[in-house]
Amino acid sequence: MKIFTTRTDLQQYLASLNSKTIGFVPTMGALHSGHLSLIAQAKQNNDLVVCSIFVNPTQFNDPKDLERYPRPIEADIDKLTTATCDVLFNPPVTEVYDDNEQWHLNIGQLEFLLEGEFRPGHYQGVTQVVYKLLTIVKPTTLYLGQKDYQQFMVVSRMVDLLNLPVKMVMSPIEREPEGLAMSSRNIHLSADDRLHALVLSRTLNWAKENFGSKAIFELEQEAMERLQTEPSVTPEYFELADGKTLLPANENSQTIVALTAAKVGKTRLIDNMIIK
Numbered sequence: 001m002k003i004f005t006t007r008t009d010l011q012q013y014l015a016s017l018n019s020k021t022i023g024f025v026p027t028m029g030a031l032h033s034g035h036l037s038l039i040a041q042a043k044q045n046n047d048l049v050v051c052s053i054f055v056n057p058t059q060f061n062d063p064k065d066l067e068r069y070p071r072p073i074e075a076d077i078d079k080l081t082t083a084t085c086d087v088l089f090n091p092p093v094t095e096v097y098d099d100n101e102q103w104h105l106n107i108g109q110l111e112f113l114l115e116g117e118f119r120p121g122h123y124q125g126v127t128q129v130v131y132k133l134l135t136i137v138k139p140t141t142l143y144l145g146q147k148d149y150q151q152f153m154v155v156s157r158m159v160d161l162l163n164l165p166v167k168m169v170m171s172p173i174e175r176e177p178e179g180l181a182m183s184s185r186n187i188h189l190s191a192d193d194r195l196h197a198l199v200l201s202r203t204l205n206w207a208k209e210n211f212g213s214k215a216i217f218e219l220e221q222e223a224m225e226r227l228q229t230e231p232s233v234t235p236e237y238f239e240l241a242d243g244k245t246l247l248p249a250n251e252n253s254q255t256i257v258a259l260t261a262a263k264v265g266k267t268r269l270i271d272n273m274i275i276k
């Protein structure tokens with residue numbers, strides 16, 4: 001695997017290969033099987049796979065979260081090598097951003113719903129970095145995980161608004177055998193927290209099984225109560241949203257997704273499930 005830390009070197013290398021198709025998997029590192037499933041999917045469908053590892057400061061609304069974000073770069077390089085990823089882009093912050101760089105993209109309500117409400121500014125930071133990375137890597141296809149469902153919708157909106165020449169693929173959520181969605185932040189969970197965190201996937205499954213048996217607001221209310229029963233779990237939201245707009249689901253919604261976020265101990269986790 002080739003590793004680059006500057007955009008000039010990466011771009012020179014990519015230009016020299018002249019690959020027909022490039023699959024791009026942006027990440028913040030601390031790689032797990034969820035990330036590796038995106039790499040595998042990209043490998044299957046492209047001549048070349050580029051993965052980026054960049055802990056993007058502009059998308060963190062909580063400085064403590066940024067500070068304690070795991071950065072096991074050597075282990076990540078080993079995992080990417082085993083997964084036969086072709087190229088890793090691992091730039092320092094100064095390679096991605098100029099001093100006092102400004103960014104604002106109007107993505108409408110999507111910015112303020114759900115994650116946007118609890119992480120103000122998060123999606124401005126996400127669109128800023130994904131735009132930058134796309135202009136550097138110029139991939140044919142961008143691979144993002146369903147785990148960050150709203151992020152996928154936000155980035156799709158940006159791609160449409162700015163007419164960016166890239167296809168988007170959403171990859172399914174990889175879970176631990178007990179149901180916990182894989183996440184780099186799971187590393188912060190104590191053994192007890194890890195058990196308590198199972199209430200998230202359990203409640204999503206419950207909502208899926210019980211969809212249609214009661215009104216949506218009742219389902220959401222009961223789901224919040226179920227989340228609260230677990231010690232050390234503080235739910236932030238549990239909502240059934242229209243899969244296209246992420247506005248509250250209604251009888252006309254063709255796809256419905258249940259999305260949830262909760263603090264488990266000091267660690268904030270998100271999860272979701274397609275209900276219909």
Ligand SMILES: Nc1ncnc2c1ncn2[C@@H]1O[C@H](COP(=O)(O)OP(=O)(O)OP(=O)(O)O)[C@@H](O)[C@H]1O
Nearest residue numbers: 027028029034144145147148173174182183184185
């Ligand atoms: N369990 C998973 N299954 C499939 N894809 C995943 C999973 N977890 C993350 N991804 C995807 O991997 C990409 C990189 O995500 P990221 O590096 O933020 O990892 P993460 O595990 O989601 O971290 P965190 O949960 O701490 O934010 C994103 O597109 C994300 O949706």
Ligand SMILES: CC(C)(CO)[C@@H](O)C(=O)[O-]
Nearest residue numbers: 026027028056126129148
């Ligand atoms: C897409 C992304 C790599 C942008 O920093 C990040 O938000 C993530 O890992 O999901």
Ligand code: BAL
Nearest residue numbers: 028059060122148151
């Ligand atoms: N996986 C989304 C990146 C973040 O939590 O900031």
